[in-house]
């Protein structure tokens with residue numbers, strides 16, 4: 166079988182631990198099949214490193230089929246790389262790169278995402294935001310009949326689009342302000358558009374935004390870089406929704422209570 | 424009170440403060456432009472307009488201080504947001520790449536802070552009138568300088584509002600002051616550069632406040648982007664036309680002959 170192979174120079178961020186100083190190190194990536202994914206390419210480079218007795222490059226991954234949101238990386242300045250089709254790094258293929266080019270590989274950079282090692286960052290800040298209110302508290306019991314809770318098509322679609330978020334954190338990485346508002350907006354919108362989300366709607370948005378601010382994320386200034394890289398194609402409409410819901414909830418909490 | 428404070432400290436609260444004050448400033452620059460464009464009408468128009476504004480008395484100071492408060496709040500909130508944003512990403516990417524943002528959106532703090540310098544100069548230039556080397560033909564001497572003036576160049580009302588009673592010698596020849604003020608090319612150039620920065624600032628800001636108010640959606644996204652850019656360019660062309668027409672000699676000083 167004919168296989169086209171490619172060669173690259175990787176300029177990779179290496180950092181021993183959270184508090185160690187990091188730096189870029191160049192590695193040759195030789196004889197990479199053009200149908201290899203970006204992570205498979207890193208595997209090949211790591212095998213060579215290990216064979217030479219060097220420390221392999223640490224990076225995050227899990228499902229490798231674009232659904233779990235575990236893989237990360239900022240490649241040539243773009244979160245999840247130069248993928249035009251809204252996909253994760255594990256779904257990014259080497260044929261998209263120019264043969265012989267130099268590729269910058271960096272971790273997602275944001276203060277609330279501390280680097281654990283090399284390209285691996287700790288994204289638990291997103292989990293803590295989710296735990297602050299990204300759920301409904303009532304017991305769901307067994308599944309009810311499909312039509313027991315009528316939901317309009319518009320709201321069902323809006324909630325479904327928002328629920329597509331896989332929590333990878335690329336929005337934070339891509340935002341020039343390191344804001345997490347696309348993530349929080351998706352979680353808030355997801356519940357706010359469904360009847361099950363109504364009882365805790367105000368408390369949820371106040372708690373989640375409160376936690377988001379506490380984690381030290383930046384503030385959206387409407388660059389919309391997040392929308393451009395989101396592998397789940399979440400739209401910045403959810404940030405408008407978040408702003409709206411937060412303002413209303415704040416007003417209610419100051420007057421009638423939430 | 425506590426609720427208001429906690430709102431103002433929150434990320435979205437601060438963003439809303441920026442959006443509200445930004446909207447007020449958008450309304451101001453639009454109104455100010457409409458007023459200034461009377462420069463192209465017969466000189467009596469803008470002179471009567473200036474006279475009307477100056478005879479507002481205490482109300483004028485309320486408006487001035489109100490504007491100052493709005494500008495100050497806009498700046499304080501944006502500086503606070505920007506500092507938080509820098510803290511959230513102390514180390515940038517080695518090769519920054521952008522897909523959706525614009526040069527205008529990424530330089531809001533820069534264009535904004537330079538505009539502050541512009542505003543200070545503008546106030547010194549035309550409100551306090553202390554820019555050295557400038558003489559303004561700023562008074563209109565009516566035939567009888569001692570009469571109380573109800574009338575400028577035949578105007579007893581401006582936009583339907585009666586002119587106040589002010590001694591004639593305090594009526595400023597705003598028209599000639601503007602011509603004199605824009606006579607030097609470097610001052611006009613400074614104004615035009617300033618207006619270009621305002622244009623950049625507005626092209627992002629005029630669409631941004633709609634999103635911050637939570638009113639933007641996929642349906643209006645295109646129209647909003649185009650609309651805010653058209654608005655920003657209209658503001659730029661409108662304001663720049665004044666120094667440009669003076670430099671090109673299209674509008675000339677009228678001296679005191681403009682009135683009677």
Ligand code: FES
Pocket residue numbers: 225226227228229230231232233234235236253254255256
């Ligand atoms: S590894 Fe699961 S989405 Fe990439």
